[in-house]
Amino acid sequence: MNFKEQLDQQEIFARVGRIADQLGMETYVVGGYVRDLILNRPSKDIDFVCVGSGIQLAHAVAASFDKHVPLNVFKNFGTANIRLDDWDVEFVGARRESYRHDSRKPIVEDGTLQEDQERRDFTINALAICVNAARYGELIDPFDGLGDMKRKIIRTPTDPIITFSDDPLRMMRAIRFAAQLHFDIEPETFMAIVHDAHRIQIVSAERVIDELNKIIMTPKPSYGFKLLFVSKLLQEIFPEMVELQGVDSVGDKSHKDNFYHTLQVLDNVSQMSDNLWLRWAAILHDIAKPATKRFNPKVGWTFHGHEDRGARMVPGIFRRLKLPMDERMKYVQNLVRLHLRPIALVSDKVTDSAVRRLLFDAGDEVEDLMKLCRADITSKNNNKVQKFLANFDKVEAKMLEVEEKDHVRNFQPPVSGEEIMEIFGLPPSKAVGDLKEQIKEAILDGQIQNNKGEALDLLYKLAAHKGIQAKN
Known part of the structure; x- marks a missing residue:
């Protein structure tokens, strides 16, 4: 099979082939680029293997351009890399590798193209296309990778x-x-x-x-x-996730398999968003159910507090898996902690105060929280799913209404701690924090509007009640 026409769509292949011929090196484009070319998948990474020095070939290719081409050389690995616009192009000499049983460090030696293909992980990644002029576009497929792609x-x-x-x-x-x-x-x-x-x-x-x-x-x-x-x-x-698998029964009372439920929630979220961390929140939202599982003869199986316990588990899981211990972890932790809250609001009697508190606690993450909650509605009874989703529509409408009126998302108190200290001549203290907290609670409870005037009026009343006098 010949891929000359496909290679001709990018000038780099003919250029590398021409320079390889000048150096007397057999050279091939290999691996993922070839696989993706055949599968018609986009790819911006090109790997060239030559029978000889990949570093020498890379230097010659980089020097062949009229413009400066960034070249990175990794002598210890015998590889070199150049950047061409948004293409990442790597060069390496054909090699064979052997390993000791207890080590991931290979013993690397120069090899033939066949030996290089044999050391690759899968047949679909072991294909090569020659770029030398005499055999330009010829596919070398010793392990029937093309057939495996078809199958x-x-x-x-x-x-x-x-x-x-x-x-x-x-x-x-x-x-x-x-x-x-x-x-x-x-x-x-x-x-x-x-x-x-x-x-x-x-x-x-x-x-x-x-x-x-x-x-x-x-x-x-x-x-x-x-x-x-x-x-x-x-x-x-990831043993914590495996612990979700299985169903316990007592009499006619059993619970859903939380492992497969979690996978369904993950798939549901994946249809809505490409946010990796929202997908991690889906994976971890019920992670504490095994630890909180209890049987109550009256109601069956319960998982009380699994959202809070799960949120406490998130940092340890992130640390062990080498996931980032930064704002991304806190985002996942917050969604795990809050994932049951919108479900509690699915009622015609939901109060503005409850909505305000959710908006305050979720902040900018409220849209992602609602995506997670919608994804969490899994049932074989489609009517039940549709009823819950319709209720979430009502909750979101209520959120928009309350936010437009009260502006509590990412809410900052209208009176700061510094202003309280200045007005009353107070040092940093618990009294200042208590006054600030009471103003926040009054706003979230709807006792006052979220504006400075009403906040200051309440502040003076609260301070007088505590016997705190203003400086002036």
């Missing part, structure tokens, strides 16, 4: 036990590619993942979470999570 199969080019033993992260990558492409994993390859799942522990948490986040960002992430669960990888990397 929608993820398979290793050589023995999967060896492939995954060499680099256990490839087990995560197999599931990530299956989830991204919606392919199946070939049975022998999948059984090797099950066999070697425990070895993911020797891979750094940073590499693991990078693959997990890519799975989470697929159009239907539940598919990837089910593969992680069945392969036993999820038990190794």
